[in-house]
Amino acid sequence: MSCILTAEHVHKIKAARKVLKEFKYEPAKLEKGYANKSLYINISNNSIVSKDVTEKMKDVFIGGKGFGLWYLWNAVNPLTKWNDPENEIVISPGPIAGITQYPGAGKSLVVSISPTTGSVVDSNVGGHFGPFLKFSGWDALEIQGKADREVIIFIDGNKGTISIEEAPLESVDTHLIIEELTEMYAESDEDKRNISVVSSGTAAQNSYIGLLNFSFYDKRRKSPRVKQAGRGGIGTVFRDKKIKAIVVKFNGVKGDLNNPVDLKKIQELGIKLHKEIHDFDAIQTQKREVGTANLVEIMNDYDLLPVNNFKYGNHPETWKIDSKQIKKKVTQNMPDGCWYGCSMACAKAVDGFILKTGPYKGQKVLIDGPEYETVAAVGSNLGIFNLDHVLECNFYCDTYGVDTISLGTTTAFLMECYESNILNKEITGGLELTFGNKDAAMELLHQMSRGESFGKIAGLGVRKIKELLVKEYGAEPQFLNDIGMENKGMEYSQYISKESLAQQGGYAMTNKGPQHDEAWLIFMDMVNNQIPSFEDKAEALHYFPMFRTWFGLMGLCKLPWNDIEPANNRQTSEPAKVPEHVQNYVELFNSVTGKTINKQELIVQSERVYNFQRIFNIKMGFGQKVHDNPPYRSVGPVTVEEYLSRQDRYDQQMKELIGVAPDGKTIEEKIKITRKYREDQYEELRQTVYKRRGWTENGIPTLEHIRNLGIDFPEVLEVVNKHL
Amino acid sequence: MKFLDKNEELCTKCHLCEEVCAAAINKSDDREKSAIRIDDEKDIGIINVCNQCGECIEVCSEQAIFKAKNGVILINKSKCIGCLICVGYCPSLSMIFHEDIPAPFKCIACGKCTDECPSGAIFLKEIIDEEQVAAGVAE
Numbered sequence: 094m095s096c097i098l099t100a101e102h103v104h105k106i107k108a109a110r111k112v113l114k115e116f117k118y119e120p121a122k123l124e125k126g127y128a129n130k131s132l133y134i135n136i137s138n139n140s141i142v143s144k145d146v147t148e149k150m151k152d153v154f155i156g157g158k159g160f161g162l163w164y165l166w167n168a169v170n171p172l173t174k175w176n177d178p179e180n181e182i183v184i185s186p187g188p189i190a191g192i193t194q195y196p197g198a199g200k201s202l203v204v205s206i207s208p209t210t211g212s213v214v215d216s217n218v219g220g221h222f223g224p225f226l227k228f229s230g231w232d233a234l235e236i237q238g239k240a241d242r243e244v245i246i247f248i249d250g251n252k253g254t255i256s257i258e259e260a261p262l263e264s265v266d267t268h269l270i271i272e273e274l275t276e277m278y279a280e281s282d283e284d285k286r287n288i289s290v291v292s293s294g295t296a297a298q299n300s301y302i303g304l305l306n307f308s309f310y311d312k313r314r315k316s317p318r319v320k321q322a323g324r325g326g327i328g329t330v331f332r333d334k335k336i337k338a339i340v341v342k343f344n345g346v347k348g349d350l351n352n353p354v355d356l357k358k359i360q361e362l363g364i365k366l367h368k369e370i371h372d373f374d375a376i377q378t379q380k381r382e383v384g385t386a387n388l389v390e391i392m393n394d395y396d397l398l399p400v401n402n403f404k405y406g407n408h409p410e411t412w413k414i415d416s417k418q419i420k421k422k423v424t425q426n427m428p429d430g431c432w433y434g435c436s437m438a439c440a441k442a443v444d445g446f447i448l449k450t451g452p453y454k455g456q457k458v459l460i461d462g463p464e465y466e467t468v469a470a471v472g473s474n475l476g477i478f479n480l481d482h483v484l485e486c487n488f489y490c491d492t493y494g495v496d497t498i499s500l501g502t503t504t505a506f507l508m509e510c511y512e513s514n515i516l517n518k519e520i521t522g523g524l525e526l527t528f529g530n531k532d533a534a535m536e537l538l539h540q541m542s543r544g545e546s547f548g549k550i551a552g553l554g555v556r557k558i559k560e561l562l563v564k565e566y567g568a569e570p571q572f573l574n575d576i577g578m579e580n581k582g583m584e585y586s587q588y589i590s591k592e593s594l595a596q597q598g599g600y601a602m603t604n605k606g607p608q609h610d611e612a613w614l615i616f617m618d619m620v621n622n623q624i625p626s627f628e629d630k631a632e633a634l635h636y637f638p639m640f641r642t643w644f645g646l647m648g649l650c651k652l653p654w655n656d657i658e659p660a661n662n663r664q665t666s667e668p669a670k671v672p673e674h675v676q677n678y679v680e681l682f683n684s685v686t687g688k689t690i691n692k693q694e695l696i697v698q699s700e701r702v703y704n705f706q707r708i709f710n711i712k713m714g715f716g717q718k719v720h721d722n723p724p725y726r727s728v729g730p731v732t733v734e735e736y737l738s739r740q741d742r743y744d745q746q747m748k749e750l751i752g753v754a755p756d757g758k759t760i761e762e763k764i765k766i767t768r769k770y771r772e773d774q775y776e777e778l779r780q781t782v783y784k785r786r787g788w789t790e791n792g793i794p795t796l797e798h799i800r801n802l803g804i805d806f807p808e809v810l811e812v813v814n815k816h817l
Numbered sequence: 818m819k820f821l822d823k824n825e826e827l828c829t830k831c832h833l834c835e836e837v838c839a840a841a842i843n844k845s846d847d848r849e850k851s852a853i854r855i856d857d858e859k860d861i862g863i864i865n866v867c868n869q870c871g872e873c874i875e876v877c878s879e880q881a882i883f884k885a886k887n888g889v890i891l892i893n894k895s896k897c898i899g900c901l902i903c904v905g906y907c908p909s910l911s912m913i914f915h916e917d918i919p920a921p922f923k924c925i926a927c928g929k930c931t932d933e934c935p936s937g938a939i940f941l942k943e944i945i946d947e948e949q950v951a952a953g954v955a956e
Contacts, residue, residue, distance in 0.1 A: 313880070434902060
């Protein structure tokens with residue numbers, strides 16, 4: 094990476110350390126994917142406890158996000174705020190995580206109470222931490238409490254030691270601290286691959302949209318790199334707890350460490366998928382070549398790429414930031430996976446990028462990505478079609494510990510407020526936040542890192558900024574609610590959902606907020622018209638969120654499910670589900686754990702955890718119908734210019750679907766008619782979905798459903814009964 | 818570089834090469850543990866064996882696969898973490914995997930099977946490449 098780290102410097106950092114607590118343990122040998130132990134650390138009183146993972150926990154909550162939700166549920170009460178000491182950060186990899194044969198099996202799930210939503214949030218992240226944690230003998234790591242001075246936590250999975258150490262001199266920004274700690278804990282260059290660091294950054298401590306970086310050592314580039322747990326501000330919680338980093342060291346990764354019941358089957362499934370990716374990736378989604386960035390031009394072609402705060406879906410200058418341009422910047426032909434055995438290898442890096450702004454200006458750095466979401470969030474959605482800006486912003490977001498999606502959606506909202514005269518230079522401290530102003534967008538991010546000026550306001554996220562603008566500057570709440578692209582307090586991820594009713598639900602009827610990891614139905618719904626009726630859409634909004642939840646229980650990545658398809662997938666009865674790959678997952682789970690689920694039971698496993706998370710939201714004061722209301726910008730055109738940009742389509746829909754002649758009506762009248770129709774459609778979809786999911790009209794899981802799922806614990810019933 | 822070449826028209830599908838190979842590289846009498854494979858069902862592509870093309874080198878995240886000075890592609894088994902990407906990514910599907918053996922294996926052009934082949938269908942061939950010249954192992 095960029096900085097020149099001397100042995101002397103590392104020695105100095107290490108010498109300033111003070112051990113606050115040490116703990117020795119016998120690392121558990123994994124059995125059928127589980128260590129059967131979890132690690133609890135309280136940094137208020139420096140206690141470290143080994144807990145048993147019970148069979149019941151494994152049956153009901155499976156692992157990963159399920160374990161995280163269960164531990165957090167027991168840690169907090171309905172009044173717990175994100176910055177209360179009892180809030181936890183739980184990291185859990187899941188029973189399949191750590192296998193090396195099947196692509197996408199190195200994920201960790203992070204769960205906490207979010208600063209932006211006030212409720213429970215989960216984030217799925219790559220890197221080597223989760224598998225190393227499990228190989229070190231822990232199915233989950235719970236961190237509770239708040240340190241009174243800066244600390245790091247170090248787990249040595251070979252020696253069986255854990256320490257909490259005061260760490261005054263380590264950097265906070267990720268690209269520096271991962272180098273410092275990788276250097277400090279590795280005994281040789283060869284040993285660096287055995288280190289993984291969780292860290293955040295300076296902007297995380299001055300905003301609510303902080304993220305966590307999970308490192309892995311890139312053996313070819315000879316540098317640590319990071320993947321992000323981006324959504325929901327967990328990095329902010331991390332820095333509020335005064336944690337600089339969590340480090341795990343584990344030497345000895347092999348393909349059989351999970352001690353699965355049927356290694357041969359896992360190997361067969363892995364080879365089969367490797368062959369598929371070898372044969373078809375180049376002609377399907379090109380993940381190996383460009384990662385997720387190929388979506389930039391696809392979304393632009395289908396009018397789905399957010400431009401200027403989700404007003405428009407395409408732009409003539411998109412070619413400047415599309416994957417053809419990105420390909421010229423990223424280094425090619427490397428096996429770029431974020432965990433062993435991932436032949437999908439979507440991780441990408443730009444080598445030797447020279448920064449033009451900020452505290453590291455002039456330095457040559459390695460940039461992870463850029464992912465599609467980042468290109469759209471800090472590029473097109475801000476009206477900025479400049480790839481160097483996107484890369485620079487990507488680098489700073491990662492090292493400062495800020496979620497590119499939330500940053501982009503928030504900045505886009507601020508730019509629209511600025512152009513609508515709700516904001517002005519006086520309020521922004523001189524920043525001219527117009528669409529396309531890349532220098533202002535970058536400065537806003539640097540201010541966030543320094544905790545200064547308007548950057549501090551921007552770091553609050555869309556929901557809290559709306560409240561502030563209404564309270565302090567007398568802004569009109571309805572307009573802000575219409576254009577502020579947040580739901581539940583989380584900023585939208587980067588897809589235009591206006592022309593896909595199913596995706597409007599896929600965003601707003603989620604557990605944690607509008608992130609597309611629950612459902613991405615736009616092509617099924619809008620392009621291929623495979624789910625025309627309300628019942629079809631509701632079925633999709635049942636099946637896909639449940640199916641995708643399952644990845645988070647297992648420690649798996651979603652991409653190898655449907656970003657590669659078998660040759661005959663289009664000829665199957667349900668190509669959108671990729672039936673052969675669903676069967677792969679059933680067999681993977683059974684081969685690791687020795688259980689005997691089928692594809693129906695796979696969905697039930699998810700349904701238990703999904704409904705538990707819904708009830709967790711209810712416990713925290715959310716999780717009801719009113720919280721599933723989308724901002725109108727995600728449903729239809731808010732402004733005149735927006736209507737005009739798709740006038741033919743909207744006029745035609747008015748005539749054919751609504752049965753009203755558009756002739757002679759003003760644009761304002763037409764916006765109103767369109768809005769009434771679209772909001773009614775959403776309401777009908779919502780009720781159909783709630784019914785399909787086993788929920789009341791107010792979105793509360795019914796007692797019958799809770800009992801059928803086997804999650805009718807007294808404390809669950811106590812929460813639900815108040816609302817039935 | 819040295820590699821195992823073939824003249825399939827001469828192959829009688831006697832499978833002797835598989836027995837010799839399994840014994841030589843995996844000390845086994847199980848033909849499934851051979852790095853050369855004879856397909857009874859086929860008339861073309863009967864003999865499947867590594868041609869030392871080296872595409873597997875780049876896909877290995879652990880850098881466990883390398884080209885020896887004589888041009889033969891070898892696997893450092895202690896570095897292998899068993900991800901099997903090389904097996905799925907071999908263009909001729911000649912990287913072999915067997916559940917009893919921790920790391921994948923392949924033809925190392927040792928020539929033991931060619932010595933025993935009764936029909937002369939397989940034989941060692943050596944071509945000089947520039948890399949070898951540069952490495953000082955060929956002229």
